[in-house]
Every structure is written in C-alpha cells, then in structure tokens.
Amino acid sequence: MLSGARGRLASALRASGVGRRCLHATGSRPSADRSERAGQPPSAFDPALLEFLVCPLSKKPLRYEASTNELINEELGIAYPIIDGIPNMIPQAARMTHQDKKQEETEQH
Template sequence: MLSGVCGRLASALRGTRAPPSAVALRYEASTNELINEELGIAYPIIDGIPNMVPEAVRMTHQNKKQEEVEQH
C-alpha cells in the first residue's frame, strides 16, 4: 500500500516546477557557502552539510536604506 502511494506521489511531483517566488541558492566555492542573493545572506557548509539556522547566517551586503544613508 505504501509503495503505491509513494509511486503516485513521485509521478505527481515529476511534472511540477518550483513556483516563481522560490528562493534560489547559489554555491560559492571560494567561501564554501550557499548564497541567497535576494536576501543578501550566506549559509556556511560544514562537513558537506549546509548550516541554515539563523545564528549561522552571514550577511553578504547591507540593505538599500543603509547604503543610501552611508553614501550621503
């Protein structure tokens, strides 16, 4: 019974695509991190495992308001 449910689920998922609002992560080999460009954050990869807890996140850039204030 379980294998039938799993088979139907797998069939249903094969044709699905990520929604347009899905977050894209980019691997950066030089820092061994997963980068979220939209949010400006980087997740470290430790022993091959991405550490995605909020305390481990590194900011990759400042938000636009901070950048504007610093430019003036």
C-alpha cells in the same frame, strides 16, 4: 511528481554520503568505515543538492559559492555556511553579505 523528487533527493544524498555522516553522529558507524576515511579531507558540498535546497526564509533558490564554501541568497544578502559538506541552513548561523560589500566599497574610497 513528489515521489520522483523524493527519489532524486535520496539519490543525491546517497551520492554525497550524507547518510553515512548522520550515522556517525549517532555513534552507529562501523569501525571499518572510520579507518577508510582517516586522513582524508572533509567531503565537499555536492552542488546537485541545489536542486532541492531553498532559503528557509525566502523559499528562493540558493547559489553555491565555492571560494567561501557557502550557499548564497542574493536577494536577502545572506550566506549559509557549509560544514563538512553539510549546509547549515539555520538563519541565525547565516552571515550578511550586503554589509560586507558596503564595507569593502567604503574601505576602497
């Protein structure tokens, strides 16, 4: 079972191009690859990754919110940002969503 999940995760990562971006961060990216992406917008988050990602705090599934480009944990009321198609799952980088809703309600009244 674990090997099957590992294979699906590897396929999803390859499809989203995460491997190429990781190589770029280390400086090992071929120059031809740089020129083909020049002028293109940053890649979007691949929702197929939601099958494998969970909140690092609660270990519960996350919901992708395209309008804010975040992964949302409804239970805890936190949102993890997605930067260049890569979720930043560090709890300190998350934003509180429940407080935002409470502020909106108070402003409307």
